[in-house]
Amino acid sequence: MVYGTCSMTAKPSISKTILPNGVRVLSEWVPYVDSVSVGIWVKVGSCDESRNRRGISHFVEHMLFKGTHNRTARQIADEMDSLGGHLNAFTDKEFTCYYAKVLSEHRLKALDILSDMVLNSLFDPSEIERERNVVIEEIKRHKDTPEEAVHDLMVQTLWQRHPLGNPVIGSASVVKKLTRDNIVDYVSRFYTPDAIVISAAGNVEHKELVDAVVPTFGSLTGTRRKRPAKPAIPSAQEKYVDRATEQVHFCLGTMGFPQDSKEKYALATIDAVLGGGMSSRLFQEIRENRGLAYSIGSYSAAYKEAGLFAVYGGTSIQNLSTVLDLIYRECENIGKHSVTDEELLRAKNQIRGALVLGQENMSNRMGRLAKSELYFGRIIRLEEVISNINSVTKDTVAAVASELFNGSKFAVAAIGPFSRNRQFTIIGG
Numbered sequence: 001m002v003y004g005t006c007s008m009t010a011k012p013s014i015s016k017t018i019l020p021n022g023v024r025v026l027s028e029w030v031p032y033v034d035s036v037s038v039g040i041w042v043k044v045g046s047c048d049e050s051r052n053r054r055g056i057s058h059f060v061e062h063m064l065f066k067g068t069h070n071r072t073a074r075q076i077a078d079e080m081d082s083l084g085g086h087l088n089a090f091t092d093k094e095f096t097c098y099y100a101k102v103l104s105e106h107r108l109k110a111l112d113i114l115s116d117m118v119l120n121s122l123f124d125p126s127e128i129e130r131e132r133n134v135v136i137e138e139i140k141r142h143k144d145t146p147e148e149a150v151h152d153l154m155v156q157t158l159w160q161r162h163p164l165g166n167p168v169i170g171s172a173s174v175v176k177k178l179t180r181d182n183i184v185d186y187v188s189r190f191y192t193p194d195a196i197v198i199s200a201a202g203n204v205e206h207k208e209l210v211d212a213v214v215p216t217f218g219s220l221t222g223t224r225r226k227r228p229a230k231p232a233i234p235s236a237q238e239k240y241v242d243r244a245t246e247q248v249h250f251c252l253g254t255m256g257f258p259q260d261s262k263e264k265y266a267l268a269t270i271d272a273v274l275g276g277g278m279s280s281r282l283f284q285e286i287r288e289n290r291g292l293a294y295s296i297g298s299y300s301a302a303y304k305e306a307g308l309f310a311v312y313g314g315t316s317i318q319n320l321s322t323v324l325d326l327i328y329r330e331c332e333n334i335g336k337h338s339v340t341d342e343e344l345l346r347a348k349n350q351i352r353g354a355l356v357l358g359q360e361n362m363s364n365r366m367g368r369l370a371k372s373e374l375y376f377g378r379i380i381r382l383e384e385v386i387s388n389i390n391s392v393t394k395d396t397v398a399a400v401a402s403e404l405f406n407g408s409k410f411a412v413a414a415i416g417p418f419s420r421n422r423q424f425t426i427i428g429g
Helices: 056-063 073-082 104-120 125-143 146-158 180-190 206-217 263-275 281-289 317-337 341-358 362-376 382-390 394-405
Strands: 013-018 024-029 035-042 086-091 096-103 196-202 238-242 248-255 295-302 307-315 411-416
Touching (some): 056 096, 056 125, 073 104, 086 104, 104 196, 125 180, 146 307, 248 394, 263 307, 281 295, 307 317
Parallel strands (some): 238 411
Antiparallel strands (some): 248 307
């Protein structure tokens, strides 16, 4: 199945091919650039982990850089450096991605390296032990960085009984116990052809990409075990973790909308108005007008089964209650009175600008293709997204904000020096 063509035209073209075993190959040919970003995406992440496997997706991601039947870990690094390219990976709640960005002349070599890592990794026991220590140190560093850790604490508080609350980075206690058999079994169950999307953007022709993928991924077999759907019911609890920090780092989170919801576009507009930049309501009121925080902002996220909206910031413990009250007030206000015409226009321009300017980065294009396929099974073109943003009105903003904010309570997560203040009930860190 192919969308678009790869004929020599002046405009980028998007193509899709599904191999007989279910592997999907996507490409966006951009003839006026000299680079290619290519990624191998696997539909597995922290949402797929049981309690005694928290962090295994992230650990597998690390291990795929540690040597294959054809290359040592050093050779993987040396080969990519010799191409003048960039090789990396990341794990999220619902997928894992291994990607490279190289000059277009090295596109097939980069794909070969990535394919070898995904299909032929050794999972050598000695490398597992070394990388185990690396990942545990990464977890410790994460805990020592409260401005990062507070986001994990928030989703764990918001989604206490749903896999979306699982921390992507995992827990040290689980990582210490993972065995080679655990890892091999996990890869065999989840790294199946129906769960793999290979995406590329830049100066690459689709047929060439498919021809390179077939000999490696074409013979892959198996079917991914599906995760049972589970209602993502948000919690409104508050959790305060004591740390010897100068500031309190906090997050407030509430329900949002899943990927297939039209309301997510109105929520993106609300996000821009409330905390999306220096002109946002929260920034102007809390930082500029009152001087109560240096960092204050908001974000929204959409997943397969649910979404979230969150406000984050940092402030002195003496100002925390005041800052939280101001955030609640601004959220309730937008639910009761919507936004102004000027705010709506500015928010739409911010969102459209970020989308269009992001197209100058081939990695962004590559990722947009893959996520579109993983979530919807089809290519969501940029024009469709912009059309949905343009269709947002003050009435839809008011309806969505009223649903989320009026009468609802936020989950609150905060990390800071609470032991000196009896107002807060402290939990273990």
